[in-house]
Every structure is written in C-alpha cells, then in structure tokens.
Amino acid sequence: MSAAIASELACRELVELVTDYFEDRLSLDENRRFELHVCSCTGCRVYLAQMRAVVRAAGRLAESDLSAAIRAELLDAFRAWKRT
Amino acid sequence: MVGHVEPLLSPELESGSSHEPSWPHQRADASEGLLIDALRRGDESSFSRLVDLHHTSMVRVARLYVATAAAAEEVAQEAWLGVLQGLAKFEGRCTLKAWIFAIVANCAKSRGVRDRRTIPLSSVTQEDDGGPSVDPERFLDNGHPRWPGHWSQPPEAWDEDALVSHETLEAIAAAMAQLPQMQRAVMTMRDVEGLGSDETCQVLGISEANQRVLLHRARSKVRKALESYLHEGEVSP
Numbered sequence: 001m002s003a004a005i006a007s008e009l010a011c012r013e014l015v016e017l018v019t020d021y022f023e024d025r026l027s028l029d030e031n032r033r034f035e036l037h038v039c040s041c042t043g044c045r046v047y048l049a050q051m052r053a054v055v056r057a058a059g060r061l062a063e064s065d066l067s068a069a070i071r072a073e074l075l076d077a078f079r080a081w082k083r084t
Numbered sequence: 085m086v087g088h089v090e091p092l093l094s095p096e097l098e099s100g101s102s103h104e105p106s107w108p109h110q111r112a113d114a115s116e117g118l119l120i121d122a123l124r125r126g127d128e129s130s131f132s133r134l135v136d137l138h139h140t141s142m143v144r145v146a147r148l149y150v151a152t153a154a155a156a157e158e159v160a161q162e163a164w165l166g167v168l169q170g171l172a173k174f175e176g177r178c179t180l181k182a183w184i185f186a187i188v189a190n191c192a193k194s195r196g197v198r199d200r201r202t203i204p205l206s207s208v209t210q211e212d213d214g215g216p217s218v219d220p221e222r223f224l225d226n227g228h229p230r231w232p233g234h235w236s237q238p239p240e241a242w243d244e245d246a247l248v249s250h251e252t253l254e255a256i257a258a259a260m261a262q263l264p265q266m267q268r269a270v271m272t273m274r275d276v277e278g279l280g281s282d283e284t285c286q287v288l289g290i291s292e293a294n295q296r297v298l299l300h301r302a303r304s305k306v307r308k309a310l311e312s313y314l315h316e317g318e319v320s321p
Contacts, residue, residue, distance in 0.1 A: 012220070019299055020300070043235035043239060047238075052214075054306050059276060065142045
C-alpha cells in the first residue's frame with residue numbers, strides 16, 4: 001500500500017507543492033495525491049507543520065508599537081490637511 | 085466639510101478596536117466603512133486609529149523599496165498625505181490596507197526617481213534561482229529500489245515554545261531580510277501583513293502565478309533558516 005502511494009508522489013516532489021496546496025491551486029487529482037501522501041508520511045506531516053509554523057510566525061512580525069513622537073507628527077499633518 | 089465632526093463615532097470605533105484580532109490575517113470588516121466616513125469628515129480620533137493600524141506596516145512596505153529605515157519612515161509619512169488626499173476617491177473595491185500599500189509603493193518609487201536611491205524591484209526571472217526547496221541530500225535517490233525520492237533525513241518537529249520566543253521571531257526577520265527582494269516583498273505582503281494574493285499582485289504588479297512561485301521560494305528558505313536556527317548546536321550539514 002505505502003509503496004504504491006510512494007510511487008505516486010515522492011517527498012522530494014511534495015515539498016515543492018506545499019504553497020500550491022495551501023493556496024488551493026492543486027488540481028483535484030494532485031490534491032488527492034498530496035493528502036494521501038501526507039496521511040502516510042510522518043516526515044512530510046512534520047514538514048507541512050513547519051511551513052504552517054513559518055507562516056504563522058511571520059504574521060507575528062507585524063506586532064510592533066508606534067512611537068509617540070511619530071504619532072504626534074502624523075496628527076499634526078492631519079490637522080494641517082484639515083485646514084486645507 | 086472640515087467642521088463636520090461627529091464625536092459620537094469615536095467611542096463606537098474604540099469599542100470595535102477592543103475586539104480587533106491580534107491575528108493579522110483579517111480582511112476588511114464593516115467598521116472600515118465607518119472609519120472612512122469619519123475620516124472624510126475630518127475626525128481626528130479616527131485618523132489616530134488608522135495610524136495605529138497601518139503606520140508601522142507602511143514603513144515596512146516602504147522599506148522594501150528604499151535603502152534606509154529613515155527613508156522608509158519619510159516615505160510612509162508622505163504616503164499619509166496621499167491617503168488623506170485620495171480618501172474621497174477610495175471605492176472600497178480592495179481593502180483599505182491594500183489601497184494604502186499601493187500609495188506607499190507609489191511614493192517610494194517616485195522618491196526613487198527623485199533621489200535615485202530606491203532599489204528597483206528586480207524582475208521575477210532575474211532573481212528566480214530555481215533551486216529546490218529542500219537540500220537534495222536529505223532525500224533518497226530517485227533510483228532507490230523501495231523509497232525513491234523519500235526523506236533520508238526527515239525534518240524533526242519543532243518545539244512549540246521555542247517557536248513563539250522573541251529570539252525565534254528575530255531569526256525569522258533576519259531570514260526574510262536575506263531573501264531576494266521580490267521574494268521578501270511577496271512574503272511581507274502575504275504572511276506579515278496578511279494581504280490576499282490578489283491584493284499582493286496588485287500592489288506589486290506581478291501575476292498570480294509569479295506571486296505563488298515567489299511566496300513558495302521565500303517560505304521554503306525561511307523554513308530552512310529556521311530549522312538551522314532551532315537545531316543550533318546540533319551537527320548540521
């Protein structure tokens with residue numbers, strides 16, 4: 001069984017399809033092969049989890065605070081804009 | 085128009101902000117329309133909220149185009165004027181964020197024309213290194229009798245606590261800074277700023293297919309860098 005799946009999609013190929021999979025860009029058949037492979041392959045399951053972790057962690061880079069000085073400067077610009 | 089401020093709107097917006105999800109991958113919601121209406125009337129607290137929501141992102145986007153952090157800050161400030169001037173024309177066909185980013189990109193580019201200091205976003209093909217996402221050494225040969233192309237050195241699960249540490253975030257930021265420019269731009273838009281693929285293509289002026297290739301290369305490289313970082317101390321090839 002696993003050998004048959006292995007012949008369908010190798011780990012080496014799967015790692016190139018991860019973003020297409022996340023983006024829902026695989027054909028129905030490719031998608032089926034992808035998921036079948038992941039079901040039977042621990043290494044690829046871990047790989048997929050790592051790629052998801054990368055996306056999640058990158059999202060946390062957006063958390064940053066604004067300095068009071070810059071906010072004040074922008075508010076001044078806003079008031080000036082209102083006067084025009 | 086200027087004196088037409090509705091103070092009642094601000095508390096509403098404030099209460100909305102307390103429910104703001106920390107997860108950045110959120111699309112425009114109904115409060116965005118209210119915010120824009122209030123801004124058009126010159127409501128200062130709405131502007132202040134908009135600054136909180138977008139300014140640091142705008143600097144990050146500007147930084148994709150200009151060479152220094154100081155220049156990026158200036159571009160973002162200039163872009164705010166463009167945002168205010170353009171508000172009357174904003175049609176809501178994309179999210180406010182994507183619209184603002186497009187203005188930032190334009191300001192950054194025109195600044196580059198003025199002082200010749202922007203980094204031109206190179207064409208996709210120029211930086212398309214075409215290498216594999218994972219070191220080929222980690223897979224068995226395609227000629228392997230039983231497991232062709234399967235992992236010989238499979239990845240190991242990452243420690244969840246290590247993943248959320250400040251140091252790990254810095255490692256990710258450092259890995260992204262090493263990416264070729266367009267890859268960094270796409271990953272910044274998609275994964276850091278949470279734009280959709282359509283919006284990312286619009287802001288960067290690339291096709292959906294290119295966008296996906298760039299995103300894949302970027303994420304794969306950052307994963308690889310993070311793997312090395314998290315397994316630091318172990319023998320790595």
